Amino acid sequence: MATSAPLTEQGGAVDGPTRRAPRWWEPEEEETHSFTEVRVQDMGWAKLAFQFVGPGVMIAIAYIDPGNYTTDLQGGSRFRYRLLWSVLFAHVLGYIFQVLVVMQSLATGRTLSEECALEYPRMRVFLWLTAEISSVASDLSYVMGTAVAFLILFKVNLVVGVALASCDTLLFMALQALGHRKMEAFCALLGLTVTVCCFVEVAFSGLSWDVLLGFIPFHNGLSDGVSSTSLADDAQQYIWIATSIVGASVCPPNFFLHSALVHTRRFTDSSFIESGARVLREFSRFRASVKFFAMETAVGIFFAFCINAIVLIVSGKLYYKPSHPEVVDDLPDMSDMLAQVLGRASSIIFALSIFAGGQCASVTGTLASQYILEGFMDIRLKLWIRRILTRVVSIVPAFFITLFCGDQSADIIDDAQVVVNFSVPFCLIPILKFVSSPRKMGTNALGGAKLVVLWVMLFFVTCLNLATAVQFFIENFGLVVGVVALVVVMVPYLIAVAYIAWKEPVVGPLEKLGEPCRT
Numbered sequence: 001m002a003t004s005a006p007l008t009e010q011g012g013a014v015d016g017p018t019r020r021a022p023r024w025w026e027p028e029e030e031e032t033h034s035f036t037e038v039r040v041q042d043m044g045w046a047k048l049a050f051q052f053v054g055p056g057v058m059i060a061i062a063y064i065d066p067g068n069y070t071t072d073l074q075g076g077s078r079f080r081y082r083l084l085w086s087v088l089f090a091h092v093l094g095y096i097f098q099v100l101v102v103m104q105s106l107a108t109g110r111t112l113s114e115e116c117a118l119e120y121p122r123m124r125v126f127l128w129l130t131a132e133i134s135s136v137a138s139d140l141s142y143v144m145g146t147a148v149a150f151l152i153l154f155k156v157n158l159v160v161g162v163a164l165a166s167c168d169t170l171l172f173m174a175l176q177a178l179g180h181r182k183m184e185a186f187c188a189l190l191g192l193t194v195t196v197c198c199f200v201e202v203a204f205s206g207l208s209w210d211v212l213l214g215f216i217p218f219h220n221g222l223s224d225g226v227s228s229t230s231l232a233d234d235a236q237q238y239i240w241i242a243t244s245i246v247g248a249s250v251c252p253p254n255f256f257l258h259s260a261l262v263h264t265r266r267f268t269d270s271s272f273i274e275s276g277a278r279v280l281r282e283f284s285r286f287r288a289s290v291k292f293f294a295m296e297t298a299v300g301i302f303f304a305f306c307i308n309a310i311v312l313i314v315s316g317k318l319y320y321k322p323s324h325p326e327v328v329d330d331l332p333d334m335s336d337m338l339a340q341v342l343g344r345a346s347s348i349i350f351a352l353s354i355f356a357g358g359q360c361a362s363v364t365g366t367l368a369s370q371y372i373l374e375g376f377m378d379i380r381l382k383l384w385i386r387r388i389l390t391r392v393v394s395i396v397p398a399f400f401i402t403l404f405c406g407d408q409s410a411d412i413i414d415d416a417q418v419v420v421n422f423s424v425p426f427c428l429i430p431i432l433k434f435v436s437s438p439r440k441m442g443t444n445a446l447g448g449a450k451l452v453v454l455w456v457m458l459f460f461v462t463c464l465n466l467a468t469a470v471q472f473f474i475e476n477f478g479l480v481v482g483v484v485a486l487v488v489v490m491v492p493y494l495i496a497v498a499y500i501a502w503k504e505p506v507v508g509p510l511e512k513l514g515e516p517c518r519t
Helices: 045-052 055-064 067-080 082-110 112-119 121-154 158-165 168-178 180-205 207-217 230-248 252-262 278-319 329-343 345-376 383-422 425-435 438-446 449-477 479-502
Strands: 036-038 265-267
Touching: 036 055, 045 383, 055 067, 055 180, 055 252, 055 278, 055 345, 067 082, 067 121, 067 230, 067 278, 067 345, 082 112, 082 207, 082 230, 082 252, 082 278, 082 425, 082 438, 082 449, 112 121, 112 252, 112 345, 112 425, 121 158, 121 252, 121 329, 121 345, 121 383, 121 425, 121 479, 158 383, 180 278, 207 278, 230 329, 230 383, 230 449, 230 479, 252 278, 252 345, 252 425, 278 329, 329 345, 383 449, 425 438, 425 449, 425 479, 449 479
Parallel strands: 036 265
Antiparallel strands: none
16 A cells, blocks of 8 residues: 655645654765866867866875885985886876776776775775775875974974874865865965975986986896995895885875766766767767876876986985995985085975975875775765864874884885885776776777786786785795795785786676766
8 A cells, every 4th residue: 555745844745755864973965066067168178178187186296295205215325316217117107097097987987996896895895905004004104204394394303293294184174175176276286396396406416317327127237336235135125115116106095086086077968069879979078088187197297207206316316325325215314415415495495395295195195095985885974074084094003103113203104105015906906907898998998909018017016016025024034934924925915816807897887977976
């Protein structure tokens, strides 16, 4: 028997069943989302491209955080310019996969974390943990970098600096309330500050033509032949630092964030000519979006590459000593060296670049953690609760590490980058599987030689991870115990990687191409 519709206090019927009011921690039925309406008609190429500028800028500035500075400093001080190729490789690899994740997100209408949760339901919690750990490890370097900047500029203790760095949560929430365009402009301003500071530094220190030889992998081997260290030690440090550089640049949170930020741009229904088939209009919309997002991301990551290359070059010029090579990974030491060689102004400029990069990366890192939590776990909390929760998860480890380790805690930045790199396959493999799936991408699915090259690049990164793992376990536990521990850890790791690479996607895209996802 049919039931009657519920009545209002005036006796009139209301549509649908009654719904309870949301609790204080639950979001409203419909949250307001900030987005840019993209119009194509009667608009020039430059104005159209400008509407897409933003997501790629925010992603690019995440490539110039203090973690990148530390690994660049290590590479230059120990191997001079010989690791420049790894900086170039990391940024090229990062750019390629940033474009791929844009294609995946636009074609399916879902973020990368939502897509992974749908395709790998049995590994959903595991993939969420790896993504969250990489986000926390990345944010740890952001917080520590900001604290180091306070130390250099104001002689503030690192513990106090970490506490001050936590206040950027309020700044982030204020920027979010102003809308995504204001937040993008703020990050672009900080990124411009870092760029100007780094180019001023390289102008002070000067360049030489032998820098270009650093872009040739393994040119002159691992040493100049006059080093007092053994070839085995050189190889270990070479692999470790190269892995750290790749881990600092190819950062999984960036891909999860980029896949969500592209949905802040929407085409209006009248943007394309209405005559013709709907499929043709959607196809044009997809191609146009990918093209403009790829261009603005390319510009941003190019400047990020220049900045990281400059830090490595300046470090190699000031610190490298062929007869007594040593790894310098302390940002305050770099500041002191700049003050002695180039003057106090150079040290202040360096500190400002660290501060700007750390603050900007903190904004993007917090936002990435939010999308990771929402996509994998479908957490339904108010936005301000989600933002505070994800920020606390990042701040607390940094605070206690600093509290117990003291001034040496700045060294944790480099180790955090290696941790990030071990989670890279669990992010990049799903991206490759999704963009090569005709079920998800239709006629835009990748295949042939392009896909083979991408798998080879990913295989190279995975091999770096394995080499780093072997080095870590043997150095810390000895040969016998280290091998046993390595087997215990790496066997499940490789099984998980193999399963993700083997499983074929089964979930198709949303009905409407490019439909904004629910967050």
